Amino acid sequence: MDLSNTIALILGGGRGTRLFPLTKIRAKPAVPLAAKYRLIDIPISNCINSGLNRVYVLTQFLSVSLHRHLRQTYSFDHFNGGFVELLAAQQTVDEGTDWYQGTADAVRKNLRYIEQPWVEHVLILSGDQLYRMDFEDMMRSHIEADAAATIAGIPVSRKDASSLGIMQIDESGRVNGFVEKPQTEEEIESVRMDPEWIDARGIDSKGRDCLASMGLYIFKKDVMVDLLTQTNHSDFGKEVFPQAIKSHKVQVHLFDGYWEDIGTIRAFYEANLALASENAPFDIRNRDAPIFSRPRFLPPTIVSEGDIQGSLIADGCKIGKNVTIKNSVIGLRTVIGDNVTIENSVVMGADYIEHEENLTEGQIPVGIGKDSVISGAILDKNCRVGKGVKITNAAGTETQGEDEPYQIRDGISIVIKNGQIADGFEY
Structure with a gap:
């Protein structure tokens, strides 16, 4: 036709x-x-x-x-x-x-x-x-x-x-x-x-x-x-x-x-x-009808040590030691520190690869800091999540916040684009 x-x-x-x-x-x-x-x-x-x-x-x-x-x-x-x-x-x-x-x-x-x-x-x-x-x-x-x-x-x-x-x-x-x-x-x-x-x-x-x-x-x-x-x-x-x-x-x-x-x-x-599931209802690997997007020239993802199950991992990521990722989507250029657990979450990644020498004193790097737990959440692009952070919405709050870097919509925790979460934050 x-x-x-x-x-x-x-x-x-x-x-x-x-x-x-x-x-x-x-x-x-x-x-x-x-x-x-x-x-x-x-x-x-x-x-x-x-x-x-x-x-x-x-x-x-x-x-x-x-x-x-x-x-x-x-x-x-x-x-x-x-x-x-x-x-x-x-x-x-x-x-x-x-x-x-x-x-x-x-x-x-x-x-x-x-x-x-x-x-x-x-x-x-x-x-x-x-x-x-x-x-x-x-x-x-x-x-x-x-x-x-x-x-x-x-x-x-x-x-x-x-x-x-x-x-x-x-x-x-x-x-x-x-x-x-x-x-x-x-x-x-x-x-x-x-x-x-x-x-x-x-x-x-x-x-x-x-x-x-x-x-x-x-x-x-x-x-x-x-x-x-x-x-x-x-x-x-x-x-x-x-x-x-x-x-x-x-x-x-x-x-x-x-x-x-x-x-x-x-x-x-x-x-x-x-x-990200094993039997996904929509096949993103269909070679006869592929999904087109912007070509990027990124390095392969580096995984130091971890347990990754039922997840999508994009290019350019750096994943630390003793990391657990289950039923999640990890976007381009995501940096994940040691001892981090990510479950049932969508992490959109970053628009750029950040170099440590460009950080100001005390600034939280782009990515997810060590010893953090992310569960049932969406992290938009370029988020700076500190060390020892726990984002789980354990209280089951449905809606919260309008302008804060951390918000809840439909019961789902969201860190907005360019949002910064301090060390030790728990919700």
Whole structure:
């Protein structure tokens, strides 16, 4: 399936408040993932692996690090016309000075980049989901159904339906109903599906009788332009998509692989740890559809002595003596002192390798000091954790702090980027 007439738009999201404080100084798609990647690498890699190399990323909040990552990572030769470019909110003569008011408004204000003669279809993607999909298959569903729009749908159980947008599909696969986060039995019944219908289309329903929107869309360009210019809708999922169902033929594309919306601290934490498990639900080693990211020229990781189980260890790390690491993710350039225990934690590493001669007197080095215990925590980049520190949230506190270097969100301890934790700190 040829995707040369298709352009991809990746929606970078808003302020990312549910991922705070990881989004305190960076855009949501720039949040590190799985020791060496960033969230934005997932949708872009899916595009590249599908043969789609014309990609715009729409964002407006704290986009400097995201822009730097895109610039340093994705470069195509001059002969294939490929690009990955960031479209941040900007002042223009036509649209004025307002920031994006939502996902649909962001696309509306960038229609000049979409209304090009060669573009026939527009692929709308989210910048904060973990999945692997061949968009050629989705485009095939779109073309064969002669649909105005196609949406990716995944079977879910009733207990999961209340946190997702649930669709009702007719026998031909056309979407004719949609309820956002149904909370009552009556709402769920209004959009439930017969599991046998799902089974008949080559996907094992396993009794699941709801089809959830994955937030991935293909639109015919002209249809999308009309939907955006004839209304003031600000959100794709809650407004544009339901409107399209009423006025156009919208087809479903069934998907049943791993898919996780990494929109909260808890989801981010659990998805990372799942990637470190022996039978990870998402294969980061898939050679046929790899995850692309910025190439780095780092030394191999050095492990002096320790017990490492069920963990991801990135390049450039220095791990001391008698270190225990279990069910954890250890990011690039992480320095771990002697007698340290790290369990069920995500350590994002550092942006640079620090030399001891550059430290001022009494300054805590970047990394984790000796005799420390880190459990059930997220340590953002460039953290300076002193000696004998214990970060375990033993009291089970759910939420704490706004500006402090140590915070708790969703019951998970977090040391913010560039945060410093003094020797002997315990919480």
